[in-house]
Amino acid sequence: MLIHWAVVPTRLPLVLRRCPACGPAGFRAHGKFRVNANHKLLDAWLLALCTGCGDTTRITILERAHVRSIRPELLDRMHANDPALAAELLQDGVVRRRNHIALDWTDAWRLDTGDDAPPDRGAVEVSVRFGAPIAVRPLRLIADGFGLSRAEAERLLAEGRLVSPARLTGRTSNDFGFLLKR
DSSP, X not given: OEEEEEEEESSOOEEEOOBTTTBSOEEEEEEEEEEEEETTEEEEEEEEEETTTOOEEEEEEEEEXXXXXXXXXXXXXXXXXXXXXXXXXXXXXXHHHHHTOEEEOTTSEEEEOOSOOOOSSSEEEEEEEESSOOOBOHHHHHXXXXXXXXXXXXXXXXXXXXXXSSOOSSOBOSOEEEEEEO
């Protein structure tokens, strides 16, 4: 039996960056943009608030970009403060590297196992798809999806009853599949 699971984000992740006012805190992006024009050049930032003190930081999206080089729909989405655009831009590796930020997805995602109940006996094949590059432990997903403890999932892996072409230890944000033999 083939079952499809999905790891879907429930909110924007926490932006990990040092706050100059209160120290090591994270920033919560709410999808608000600031666009500044200087003649024909535009700057655009995604705004985020410090979880500790409430200060605002700017995550640079565009810097001194000529107005004609920007797609009009992108500019419209920024002016509309589109939260989906904020999610796309936070997941962009170029934006993260340019701004020296990392993302913390703790409590910002859920596992959607669908309505299919796995059978009590026999083998179950599961494919797991990621809706965003959320780094999670595959054994944790398997334990949550089947209502097991992590120790039970590790035992199934050690006994060879849980097999996968992908590595199930460590963290991953890539789609993978596995077979559970009961």
